[in-house]
Amino acid sequence: MTSGLRSLPPLGVLLCCAVVLAVCAEASSAAGAGACWSPGVASCADCLRRGPQCAWCFQEDFLHGSGLSRRCDLPENLRGRGCHPEFMEQSEVKVEVNATLGSTQVSPRDVSITLRPGSDASFIVAVKQLERYPVDLYYLVDVSASMQENLNHLKTVGVALSLRMMEHTSDLWLGFGSFVDKPVSPYINVHPSKISNPCSDYEIRCRPAHGFHHVLSMTGNMSEFTRVIKRQRISGNMDTPEGGLDAMLQAAVCQNAVGWRPEAKRLLLLMTDQPSHLALDSRLGGIVVPHDGLCHLENNVYTGSTRMDHPSLGQLSDKLLENHIYSVFAVEKLQYQWYEELVRLLPGSYLGKLGLFQAPTLIDLVVDAYKRLLSEVAVSVSVEDEAVSRFWVSISPVCPHGSTAKDRSCSGVQPGQMVYFNITIGQHSCAKDGKDEDVTVLVRPVGYNESTVVRIRSKCQCSCGPMGRCNEDDQSPCIDQEQRSDHGHLKDSKTDPNRNCRADGSNVDCSGRGVCECGKCVCDQSRLGIIYGKYCEIDDFSCPYEQELLCGGRGACVSGECVCEDGWTGDSCGCPTSTSVCQSPDGSLCSGRGKCVCGKCVCDDPEQYGELCERCPTCQNPQQICKSVDCNHSQRLSHKEVEGFNTTCAPFADSINCVSERVSSGRLVGTFLSVCALTVLCGLVVVAVSRLLMQKRLRSPGGAGGDGGHHCPGKDLSYIPTINEKTVTYRRDWPPDHPVEMHIQVPKMPLGDSWQF
Structure with missing residues (x-):
């Protein structure tokens, strides 16, 4: 695998990575929606039978050109693709308790539940233990x-x-x-x-x-x-x-x-x-x-x-x-x-x-x-024989203090105490005919002459809005031109039957990603994602991603480019068009030192920083800079001339005489270096002059016998060497084992000179 990638040109590697990322994105999306979407889903009823988490979008123009199965998905995915919530048919679970029926030992006496396949509902049944019974x-x-x-x-x-x-x-x-x-x-x-x-x-x-x-x-x-x-x-x-x-x-x-x-x-x-x-x-x-x-x-x-x-x-x-x-x-x-x-x-x-x-x-x-x-208080739940295989029941007792919980029962219950049973009823599947049905379930406390009647409304069909239209007839056969009109305008399918499948200015049917049937585009099925739109121009995989969302979740992918929603721009719709996020407390953009780019301040000078370019260590108070120049002998400058020298002085042009020189960071650095060089030069001159004066004093008459002079009497001065010779041997690593000798001569101080203290 590694050797193969090395042989690819850079463009090939990028394309390979793009395909891998697209497949991974598809797999990630499919992991969430895989429980709902399937090529075999052809109706709203098929969709809802796949589980309570699934929803069917019956919006008429939803994913135009894609297959019917794409109308079935998780509700959040459908909303992300443009389906409005009011056009969604999804599992609806209801629990209604009839509190009008009186009870002595068991309550409630009547419960109504609405279920769909894969959904469940819970309710509480309370059983009271009376003190004395016949x-x-x-x-x-x-x-x-x-x-x-x-x-x-x-x-x-x-x-x-x-x-x-x-x-x-x-x-x-x-x-x-x-x-x-x-x-x-x-x-x-x-x-x-x-x-x-x-x-x-x-x-x-x-x-x-x-x-x-x-x-x-x-x-x-x-x-x-x-x-x-x-x-x-x-x-x-x-x-x-x-x-x-x-x-x-x-x-x-x-x-x-x-x-x-x-x-x-x-x-x-x-x-x-x-x-x-x-x-x-x-x-x-x-x-x-x-x-x-x-x-x-x-x-x-x-x-x-x-x-x-x-x-x-x-x-x-x-x-x-x-x-x-x-x-x-x-x-x-x-x-x-x-x-x-x-x-x-x-x-x-x-x-x-x-x-x-x-x-x-x-x-x-x-x-x-x-x-x-x-x-011992226990309950038993019985379902109608013909429907028992389509429902399941779970019972969890909540026993009073001091009693013991068992499977579906409580032991050691004293007279006057109340036992609660949390009962959950779920639906596995629908009847063979796929129609809605009503099922009665009885919750009987064992040995009690009262019980709870649970009426289950099993919904296996779709209503799809007040009009009862689920948009499952989109694949209807073609109608002849003579039998059909579009708002009074006849379409001449004999001259160019595919003209309605081409976008304006294009000569390619369905953007090259579908086929034209009956004057409508039927988009291709892609392993990378969904292709849809009137001309199959929209998809959910070929545009840039931001934060794992196509077009950042703020636009649609049309012809490979993100068409952003209002208020957003950029390749992946990640840049807000509003500059309010760049506004400083004083009302200026980026503190007047930068520009607002993609919702962030970009400072004009590298020495300026901060989210709003508010930090600038080298900047001084502009009013002090402008007032530091004495212009009593010059003419008063206008606003335009002041801005030419230093834009920061513009707000203070009315309160100062003029601006006579331009302060810049380059001049400040030059001045600093000049001062340093002058200081060093003066120091060297002082040292040289001091040494000359000291030597002149030593050579002056009587200097040898002056106070503080020292020499060595009693010896023949001709035998005292004036040069100290020494041979030093240094060892180098190369060439090996070949020391190098260096002859050094160090002159000594003349005998006639004396130390001055």
Whole structure:
């Protein structure tokens, strides 16, 4: 790669860099808009289905000549290309709460939401825990032969339970129903002698096997409840599992027969010592019809037991929630693990472990289940079956102080406290036909007889303004000249069909970047960006960038040049046309020392600087300069002559006599150098004169014997050398190891001279 670039001429390198930058700019733009724009987007509906962040511009002249898909983009990108906000169709999310409906436990009761694919909306549901509730308790008892002893213990429960529950409610009603299994083979013995009396082998009279028998509707008469329990007899079947789930669904949906009260807390107590059949188990008996979830009681006997399969756990869960019923399972220790897995799939369920169904133990279980279920507040959200795959739901509980948050629930809630649930509903997609639809979602607090109804308006189509025009028919076929007129002026397409595709003064169709179809330019698709305009003369990639924006975001790129908006100029529209930014506090531009270029001051003199050329170390006060010249003997100068010498003196021309010399920085420097040279010369003269005077004094008569003279007596002066000779050897690095000798002679002071002190 490096060697290849070295072989390129400078122009080739620049072109290569330009292409790389353009591709990078395209990639950066595509990263933001890639989620919206796609060549396959051909309509407003297609655009909005790509996500809530996308918008469709239905402005009629938007990006004239480009493809329809270019109308789909992020709102900020559309605005940057000239689409006005009032011409944008985009995802609109609304949440409206109907506060007119009163509520005791759950609020709000009614919420309306407008969604589009990819969008979501949130709202708060508040659930209040009341202090005392009316309670409906329905006993659903397995009466197979193995439950004989347990059934006997149950006969003493009614009155004792009523007295114990008085601590928590003053209004307790009880009901009763029994079940065994589906009365078909292989679940029961179908021998004629066994059908009417399954216990004939033990010489005991038993009831015939049955799927569900409703025995006693809700009543507050404890004596009646005890009397009905005492009349109950056991039955029998063949296999181990029982039909408990089948009977639970009937007890939940047959509200009129059972007598559930609308204002009461509803508890359904299932008592059994065996596991239960699940959905699809009925295939062994040749029953393949799924359960319809409806009530099928005739004379209080379940008639659909031999025709429909056992309900699924999901179906049973929905029916319990729909009818605001808590389920309580009282099972023996051997079956505890099986039901432990079961209750995890049934919201609002409680599991109790019993050794024997003795009255005190059973009463404690019911009371504990009631307290536990009421202290745990949870919500369930159900969507219509046909729309469940197109929506998603998220629930976040906000529990009161001291309670514990779990998945969609709060535990340990005390009476009088409020629990809040932040619920978010989002839309994945539209229906197959792509039309708008209305969907109802129910938010049910588990076990409460109040709920929140959420009405979702799913918008999958576009309105595109009051006129309903989305400008999706731009690619309509040509119309003959005889059938079309343009404001009364016929276009002669036979003589020059492409004349409307050429700009004034150009002989090239669509600026050479598109094709002319039906008298309109259809611009080319470029990998570098968008080409558009009536003549395909505008694009978003071939002009200079400033701060990563084409034309600085202040203009349009037309024919490779930036056409700037009002108030801006320059190659990349980066220069403001206003000079207000260059104005000094005194009102002058650049302090009178420069020019305003591209919104910045350019000073006239390099010695002047600052944002407004306000700093000038060499400048003096102009009035002092003008007054420093004495012109008493000259004539008074006019304004024009003063400006010729020094423009700074012009404001003071009326207050001074004249200006006789021009002060310049060059003259100041010359004067300074002249003074320095004169000073040095005078110093040298003084030194020379001083030395001559000193030598003259020393040579004067009597100078040798004057005071201060010193010489050496007692020696032959002829032997004293007058020159000191010394040979000095210097070592140089080149040539190596060849020292150089230098002979130096230094003259000594004559003996006749003496030192003067």
